[in-house]
Amino acid sequence: MEVQKEGFLQKYDLYGCFQCGKCTGGCPVSLKSKLNIRKLMIEALLRDNLGNVVQREELWDCTTCKTCTLRCPRGLEPMDLLIGMRTLLVEEGHIPKTAIEALESTYKYGNPWGAAKNKRSEWANELGLKVLPQGDQASNLYFVCCTAAYDTRVQNVARSLVQCLRQIGYDFAILGNDETCCGSEIRRMGEEGLFEMLMDQNIESFNKYDFRSIVTTSPHCYNTIKNDYAQDGLDVRHYTQVLAEAVEEKNPFSGEVRKVITYHDPCFLGKQNGIFDEPRYILQSIAGVTFIDFDRSREKSLCCEGGGGRMWVEATDQGPRLAEIRVQDAVEMGAEILATACPFCLLTLEDAVKTTGNEERLRVMDISEILVEAL
Amino acid sequence: MEIIVCIKRVPETADADIVIDRTGRDIEKGGLVFDINEWDNYAVEEAILLKEKYGGSVTVISMGPEEVNETLRRALAMGADQAIRLTDPAFEGSDGYTIARVLSQAIKPLSYDLILTGVQTEDDGYGQVGPTLAEILGIRHAAVVNQIEGIESGRTRVHRELEGGLEEILDLELPAVLTIQTGINEPRYVSIMGIRKVAKKEIKVLGLRELAMKPEEAGEPGSLTVVEMVSFPPVGEGAQILEGTMDEISDKVVTILKEKGGVA
Numbered sequence: 001m002e003v004q005k006e007g008f009l010q011k012y013d014l015y016g017c018f019q020c021g022k023c024t025g026g027c028p029v030s031l032k033s034k035l036n037i038r039k040l041m042i043e044a045l046l047r048d049n050l051g052n053v054v055q056r057e058e059l060w061d062c063t064t065c066k067t068c069t070l071r072c073p074r075g076l077e078p079m080d081l082l083i084g085m086r087t088l089l090v091e092e093g094h095i096p097k098t099a100i101e102a103l104e105s106t107y108k109y110g111n112p113w114g115a116a117k118n119k120r121s122e123w124a125n126e127l128g129l130k131v132l133p134q135g136d137q138a139s140n141l142y143f144v145c146c147t148a149a150y151d152t153r154v155q156n157v158a159r160s161l162v163q164c165l166r167q168i169g170y171d172f173a174i175l176g177n178d179e180t181c182c183g184s185e186i187r188r189m190g191e192e193g194l195f196e197m198l199m200d201q202n203i204e205s206f207n208k209y210d211f212r213s214i215v216t217t218s219p220h221c222y223n224t225i226k227n228d229y230a231q232d233g234l235d236v237r238h239y240t241q242v243l244a245e246a247v248e249e250k251n252p253f254s255g256e257v258r259k260v261i262t263y264h265d266p267c268f269l270g271k272q273n274g275i276f277d278e279p280r281y282i283l284q285s286i287a288g289v290t291f292i293d294f295d296r297s298r299e300k301s302l303c304c305e306g307g308g309g310r311m312w313v314e315a316t317d318q319g320p321r322l323a324e325i326r327v328q329d330a331v332e333m334g335a336e337i338l339a340t341a342c343p344f345c346l347l348t349l350e351d352a353v354k355t356t357g358n359e360e361r362l363r364v365m366d367i368s369e370i371l372v373e374a375l
Numbered sequence: 376m377e378i379i380v381c382i383k384r385v386p387e388t389a390d391a392d393i394v395i396d397r398t399g400r401d402i403e404k405g406g407l408v409f410d411i412n413e414w415d416n417y418a419v420e421e422a423i424l425l426k427e428k429y430g431g432s433v434t435v436i437s438m439g440p441e442e443v444n445e446t447l448r449r450a451l452a453m454g455a456d457q458a459i460r461l462t463d464p465a466f467e468g469s470d471g472y473t474i475a476r477v478l479s480q481a482i483k484p485l486s487y488d489l490i491l492t493g494v495q496t497e498d499d500g501y502g503q504v505g506p507t508l509a510e511i512l513g514i515r516h517a518a519v520v521n522q523i524e525g526i527e528s529g530r531t532r533v534h535r536e537l538e539g540g541l542e543e544i545l546d547l548e549l550p551a552v553l554t555i556q557t558g559i560n561e562p563r564y565v566s567i568m569g570i571r572k573v574a575k576k577e578i579k580v581l582g583l584r585e586l587a588m589k590p591e592e593a594g595e596p597g598s599l600t601v602v603e604m605v606s607f608p609p610v611g612e613g614a615q616i617l618e619g620t621m622d623e624i625s626d627k628v629v630t631i632l633k634e635k636g637g638v639a
Contacts, residue, residue, distance in 0.1 A: 093563025191566060
């Protein structure tokens with residue numbers, strides 16, 4: 001593979017790297033994977049043939065949690081370099097088969113889960129939601145996300161969130177089957193062209209209707225609409241922001257949940273967008289809840305390994321899954337519920353509860369589901 | 376090494392709700408998603424791999440309306456060099472035999488060492504086009520090929536997948552038609568950027584006249600088989616649709632499996 005190196009050097013400002021190692025020092029997967037982002041930075045700079053540098057299967061171990069970029073004292077963007085390397089592989093076409101399936105499904109059906117486009121809003125059947133393309137009007141748009149729309153476990157999060165939003169009197173509608181993948185994971189798997197296509201489709205949908213803001217289930221959709229689309233006048237909020245605000249004003253969730261709860265910060269919500277307080281505020285406002293925090297929380301939070309396309313690509317490393325470490329920590333702390341606010345975190349953590357045999361001790365729940373129990 | 380690959384654009388029906396159309400002879404294709412026939416995707420990849428190994432060029436040929444250009448472009452983005460689309464109102468309703476006949480007319484003037492097709496298509500599934508094409512062209516063929524060992528001095532050694540897990544190894548003189556089985560390789564991903572790069576590449580379009588064919592030789596009049604009707608298979612006995620939440624359904628499955636002796 002021949003790659004024009006000069007453009008690469010400038011795009012990622014590789015001359016700026018002084019190899020301090022803070023990136024690798026914070027990388028949650030470098031402990032167990034061959035992936036070494038600091039090494040990639042220097043090799044991309046010094047090696048003549050970039051094509052050889054990117055031929056490593058551990059490039060797919062990265063979860064794009066962004067810790068490396070956030071820690072870089074020179075303000076460089078190692079995560080984007082890694083995604084750029086994946087882009088080279090994508091354009092050459094030689095990428096993991098499961099990634100190909102997710103990308104092709106997104107191109108054909110508008111979701112990476114291989115599910116039919118006309119079944120996207122089936123989760124909402126009988127909920128009587130307003131649907132913008134059907135002529136309904138609402139002050140806000142609820143952007144559901146592929147995983148909440150299709151995954152039978154996460155559909156419960158979408159339904160719970162609908163109950164919560166109704167409880168706070170939030171006026172909203174959905175795009176129904178016209179909603180398409182936000183492209184967050186697509187971009188992070190390196191399929192820039194497909195991402196642009198999805199972004200254009202979504203922006204076109206957004207522009208057709210009159211609403212004030214977009215509320216998302218997933219921090220990944222939230223992040224990509226806010227920071228990747230970066231459209232002026234497009235106000236996007238994660239649902240924990242909307243609910244926290246309503247709870248602060250006048251808490252309509254008056255029921256009790258007598259449980260010890262801890263909260264796992266999704267990287268795309270916490271680290272990447274600084275939303276640490278709202279989820280905790282909601283949980284602590286529920287009567288009966290004893291809230292305890294992880295030692296590794298907020299900016300230091302441990303990634304669940306669900307981001308960056310990793311929902312569709314198995315890691316090359318043999319180490320324990322980080323989600324399993326997370327679950328063990330939660331159990332040892334005495335938590336009964338491990339709360340989170342991200343579909344991917346929910347799925348990886350719930351799997352980890354099963355693989356570590358903690359089903360009797362710990363429940364993984366989305367914040368919206370806990371709120372429904374407090375109705 | 377000059378390689379021709381015959382490909383088809385087909386509707387994806389695995390997860391779709393299928394409705395029989397008003398003629399009763401086909402299904403409604405309006406709401407369906409189309410893509411390259413799965414077997415053909417492996418055939419294109421195999422052709423590109425052979426080109427990367429032995430040099431030469433790859434030409435992809437498909438039959439159908441303008442939408443087929445999308446499928447041809449996908450193959451160009453994978454690495455094919457030329458694309459030809461065969462289209463004519465008279466081709467409508469062609470069966471496997473007639474398709475092979477139309478293809479053969481397009482292929483005859485070209486120079487080629489190998490012709491690859493998929494074993495069968497996802498839509499009609501006749502599996503006839505490849506072998507029929509070889510017969511019409513008067514060249515050798517091997518069907519259900521799951522490995523091409525190599526090409527040397529005008530011959531190729533290929534593995535064929537037979538019934539019951541058997542494998543046959545054939546030594547063929549070129550030119551030949553090989554119908555390619557899925558799993559022979561891992562087809563590469565075709566990126567949107569890749570497709571954009573070939574957006575302007577010419578796709579040669581040929582109709583009945585350019586192929587020197589008469590209307591009665593194509594479409595239904597030229598076909599040896601005619602579809603009279605399509606129908607859903609009758610619902611078999613013993614099938615049970617379980618309803619309820621995921622947990623309830625899995626409990627029911629376990630109960631049934633235990634009852635029927637599937638699990639201890």
